[in-house]
Amino acid sequence: MNDHFIVMAKKGRMVMLTIFSLMFVVLGIFILLFPFNEPMLPMVIGILAILVFGLCFLYYVKVLVKREPAVIITKEGIIDNSSYIRAGLVKWEEIEAIDFLNFSGQVFLGIFTYNRELIIDRSSGMKRVFNRLNKGLLPSQVNIPFKNLECSAEELMKAIEERWDTALEEESKKE
Structure with a gap:
């Protein structure tokens, strides 16, 4: 029996998640730039989308560049x-x-x-x-x-x- 069993992350899936994260960041930016009558809620949604999906985007880019085992x-x-x-x-x-x-x-x-x-x-x-x-x-x-x-x-x-x-x-x- 081999000492370690190494499982990598699916590269295609990581690319897809990276693209989706970037799309939601762009959507958050559009929400911030679009004028609304009541701007408070859309502004909060836009900022949250940029922060959350921006962090996801950075994480997935790091995973794709570093290519370390997932498990x-x-x-x-x-x-x-x-x-x-x-x-x-x-x-x-x-x-x-x-x-x-x-x-x-x-x-x-x-x-x-x-x-x-x-x-x-x-x-x-x-x-x-x-x-x-x-x-x-x-x-x-x-x-x-x-x-x-x-x-x-x-x-x-x-x-x-x-x-x-x-x-x-x-x-x-x-x-």
Whole structure:
């Protein structure tokens, strides 16, 4: 068994998300430039669109330029770098269960940890806020958008099961 199972983000999907983010930034700019009778609400919407989707645009450009793995399955655990609110390394001993979850028509690899606040406690700033919001959407603590990954569900689960089983065997030998 190979030490690491590396999964890259789908380049085409990242390009698409980059373009959509840029389109919403441009839409936000148009909203700001268009004269309205009551300008307060459109101005707030325009500014929010520029800020939120501008940050998304910058994130996706960085992902496309840097081309780092989205997910790495190792003998220590799962390293999640699949999104801005990435969890980083989640060790096998911190993981209670792993399952595929559906939310709003999208499939996520859900990682359930024993400590329900683990990922929130590890993050800071805006990532902490987004992780807290994310907690209310799905029951799992780490949610990796499967549609963004360049591998099949079978390959991913096989790699997870092999390394998780190996880690459990090594842990039981220590005891």
